[in-house]
Amino acid sequence: MKEILAKVNIKRVLNYALYMFLALVCQNMLFTQFRIFGICPMVLPAVAVAVGMFEGATWGAVFALIMGVFADMSFVENTIMFTVLFPAIAFAAGFISQFFINRRFFAYMFTAFAALLLTAIVQMIKVSLLDGWAASMLITVLLQTILSLPPAVLAYFPPGKWIE
Secondary structure: OHHHHHHOOHHHHHHHHHHHHHHHHHHHHHHHHOOEOOEOOOOHHHHHHHHHHHHOHHHHHHHHHHHHHHHHHHOOOOOOHHHHHHHHHHHHHHHHHHHOOOOOHHHHHHHHHHHHHHHHHHHHHHHHHHHOOOOHHHHHHHHHHHHHHHHHHHHHHHHHHOOO
16 A cells, blocks of 8 residues: 555646646636537547556546536536546556557657547447437537547646646
8 A cells, every 4th residue: 555655646646636636627717619510520539548558557547537526517507428438548648658659749649549439439429329329410429539539649748748
């Protein structure tokens, strides 16, 4: 138990709490204002990927679990979707960055693209189960993923630069 607590640095935890707060504020207040065809960007999966890649699978999943709880509280239509999805994304990103890919920008962007696409697909499946499926949902999935890539670039830099 002492070994686990020794690894936890209070300053680092507070920096990640600030990073999570800023990501949630940007998602809920800033990115909702930039709607193109009724679709707004989603940056939270990219944040989960960034923390998973820089902190490892376990701590990334813990961060993403807490962020997922707050994200589900802020999105009215979700109950536990982000609470389940974000830790899985962060764990997968941490695992593949530990064993298979490096932690450089292009590997991050590829992983963030996959996470953004997975999140949009899960959102599409949830809506299609409730309201029925339509082919236009695939266009919405692709547009949401593409619109989410520029904010994903910004999510890469804080964990690698100022949180140490």
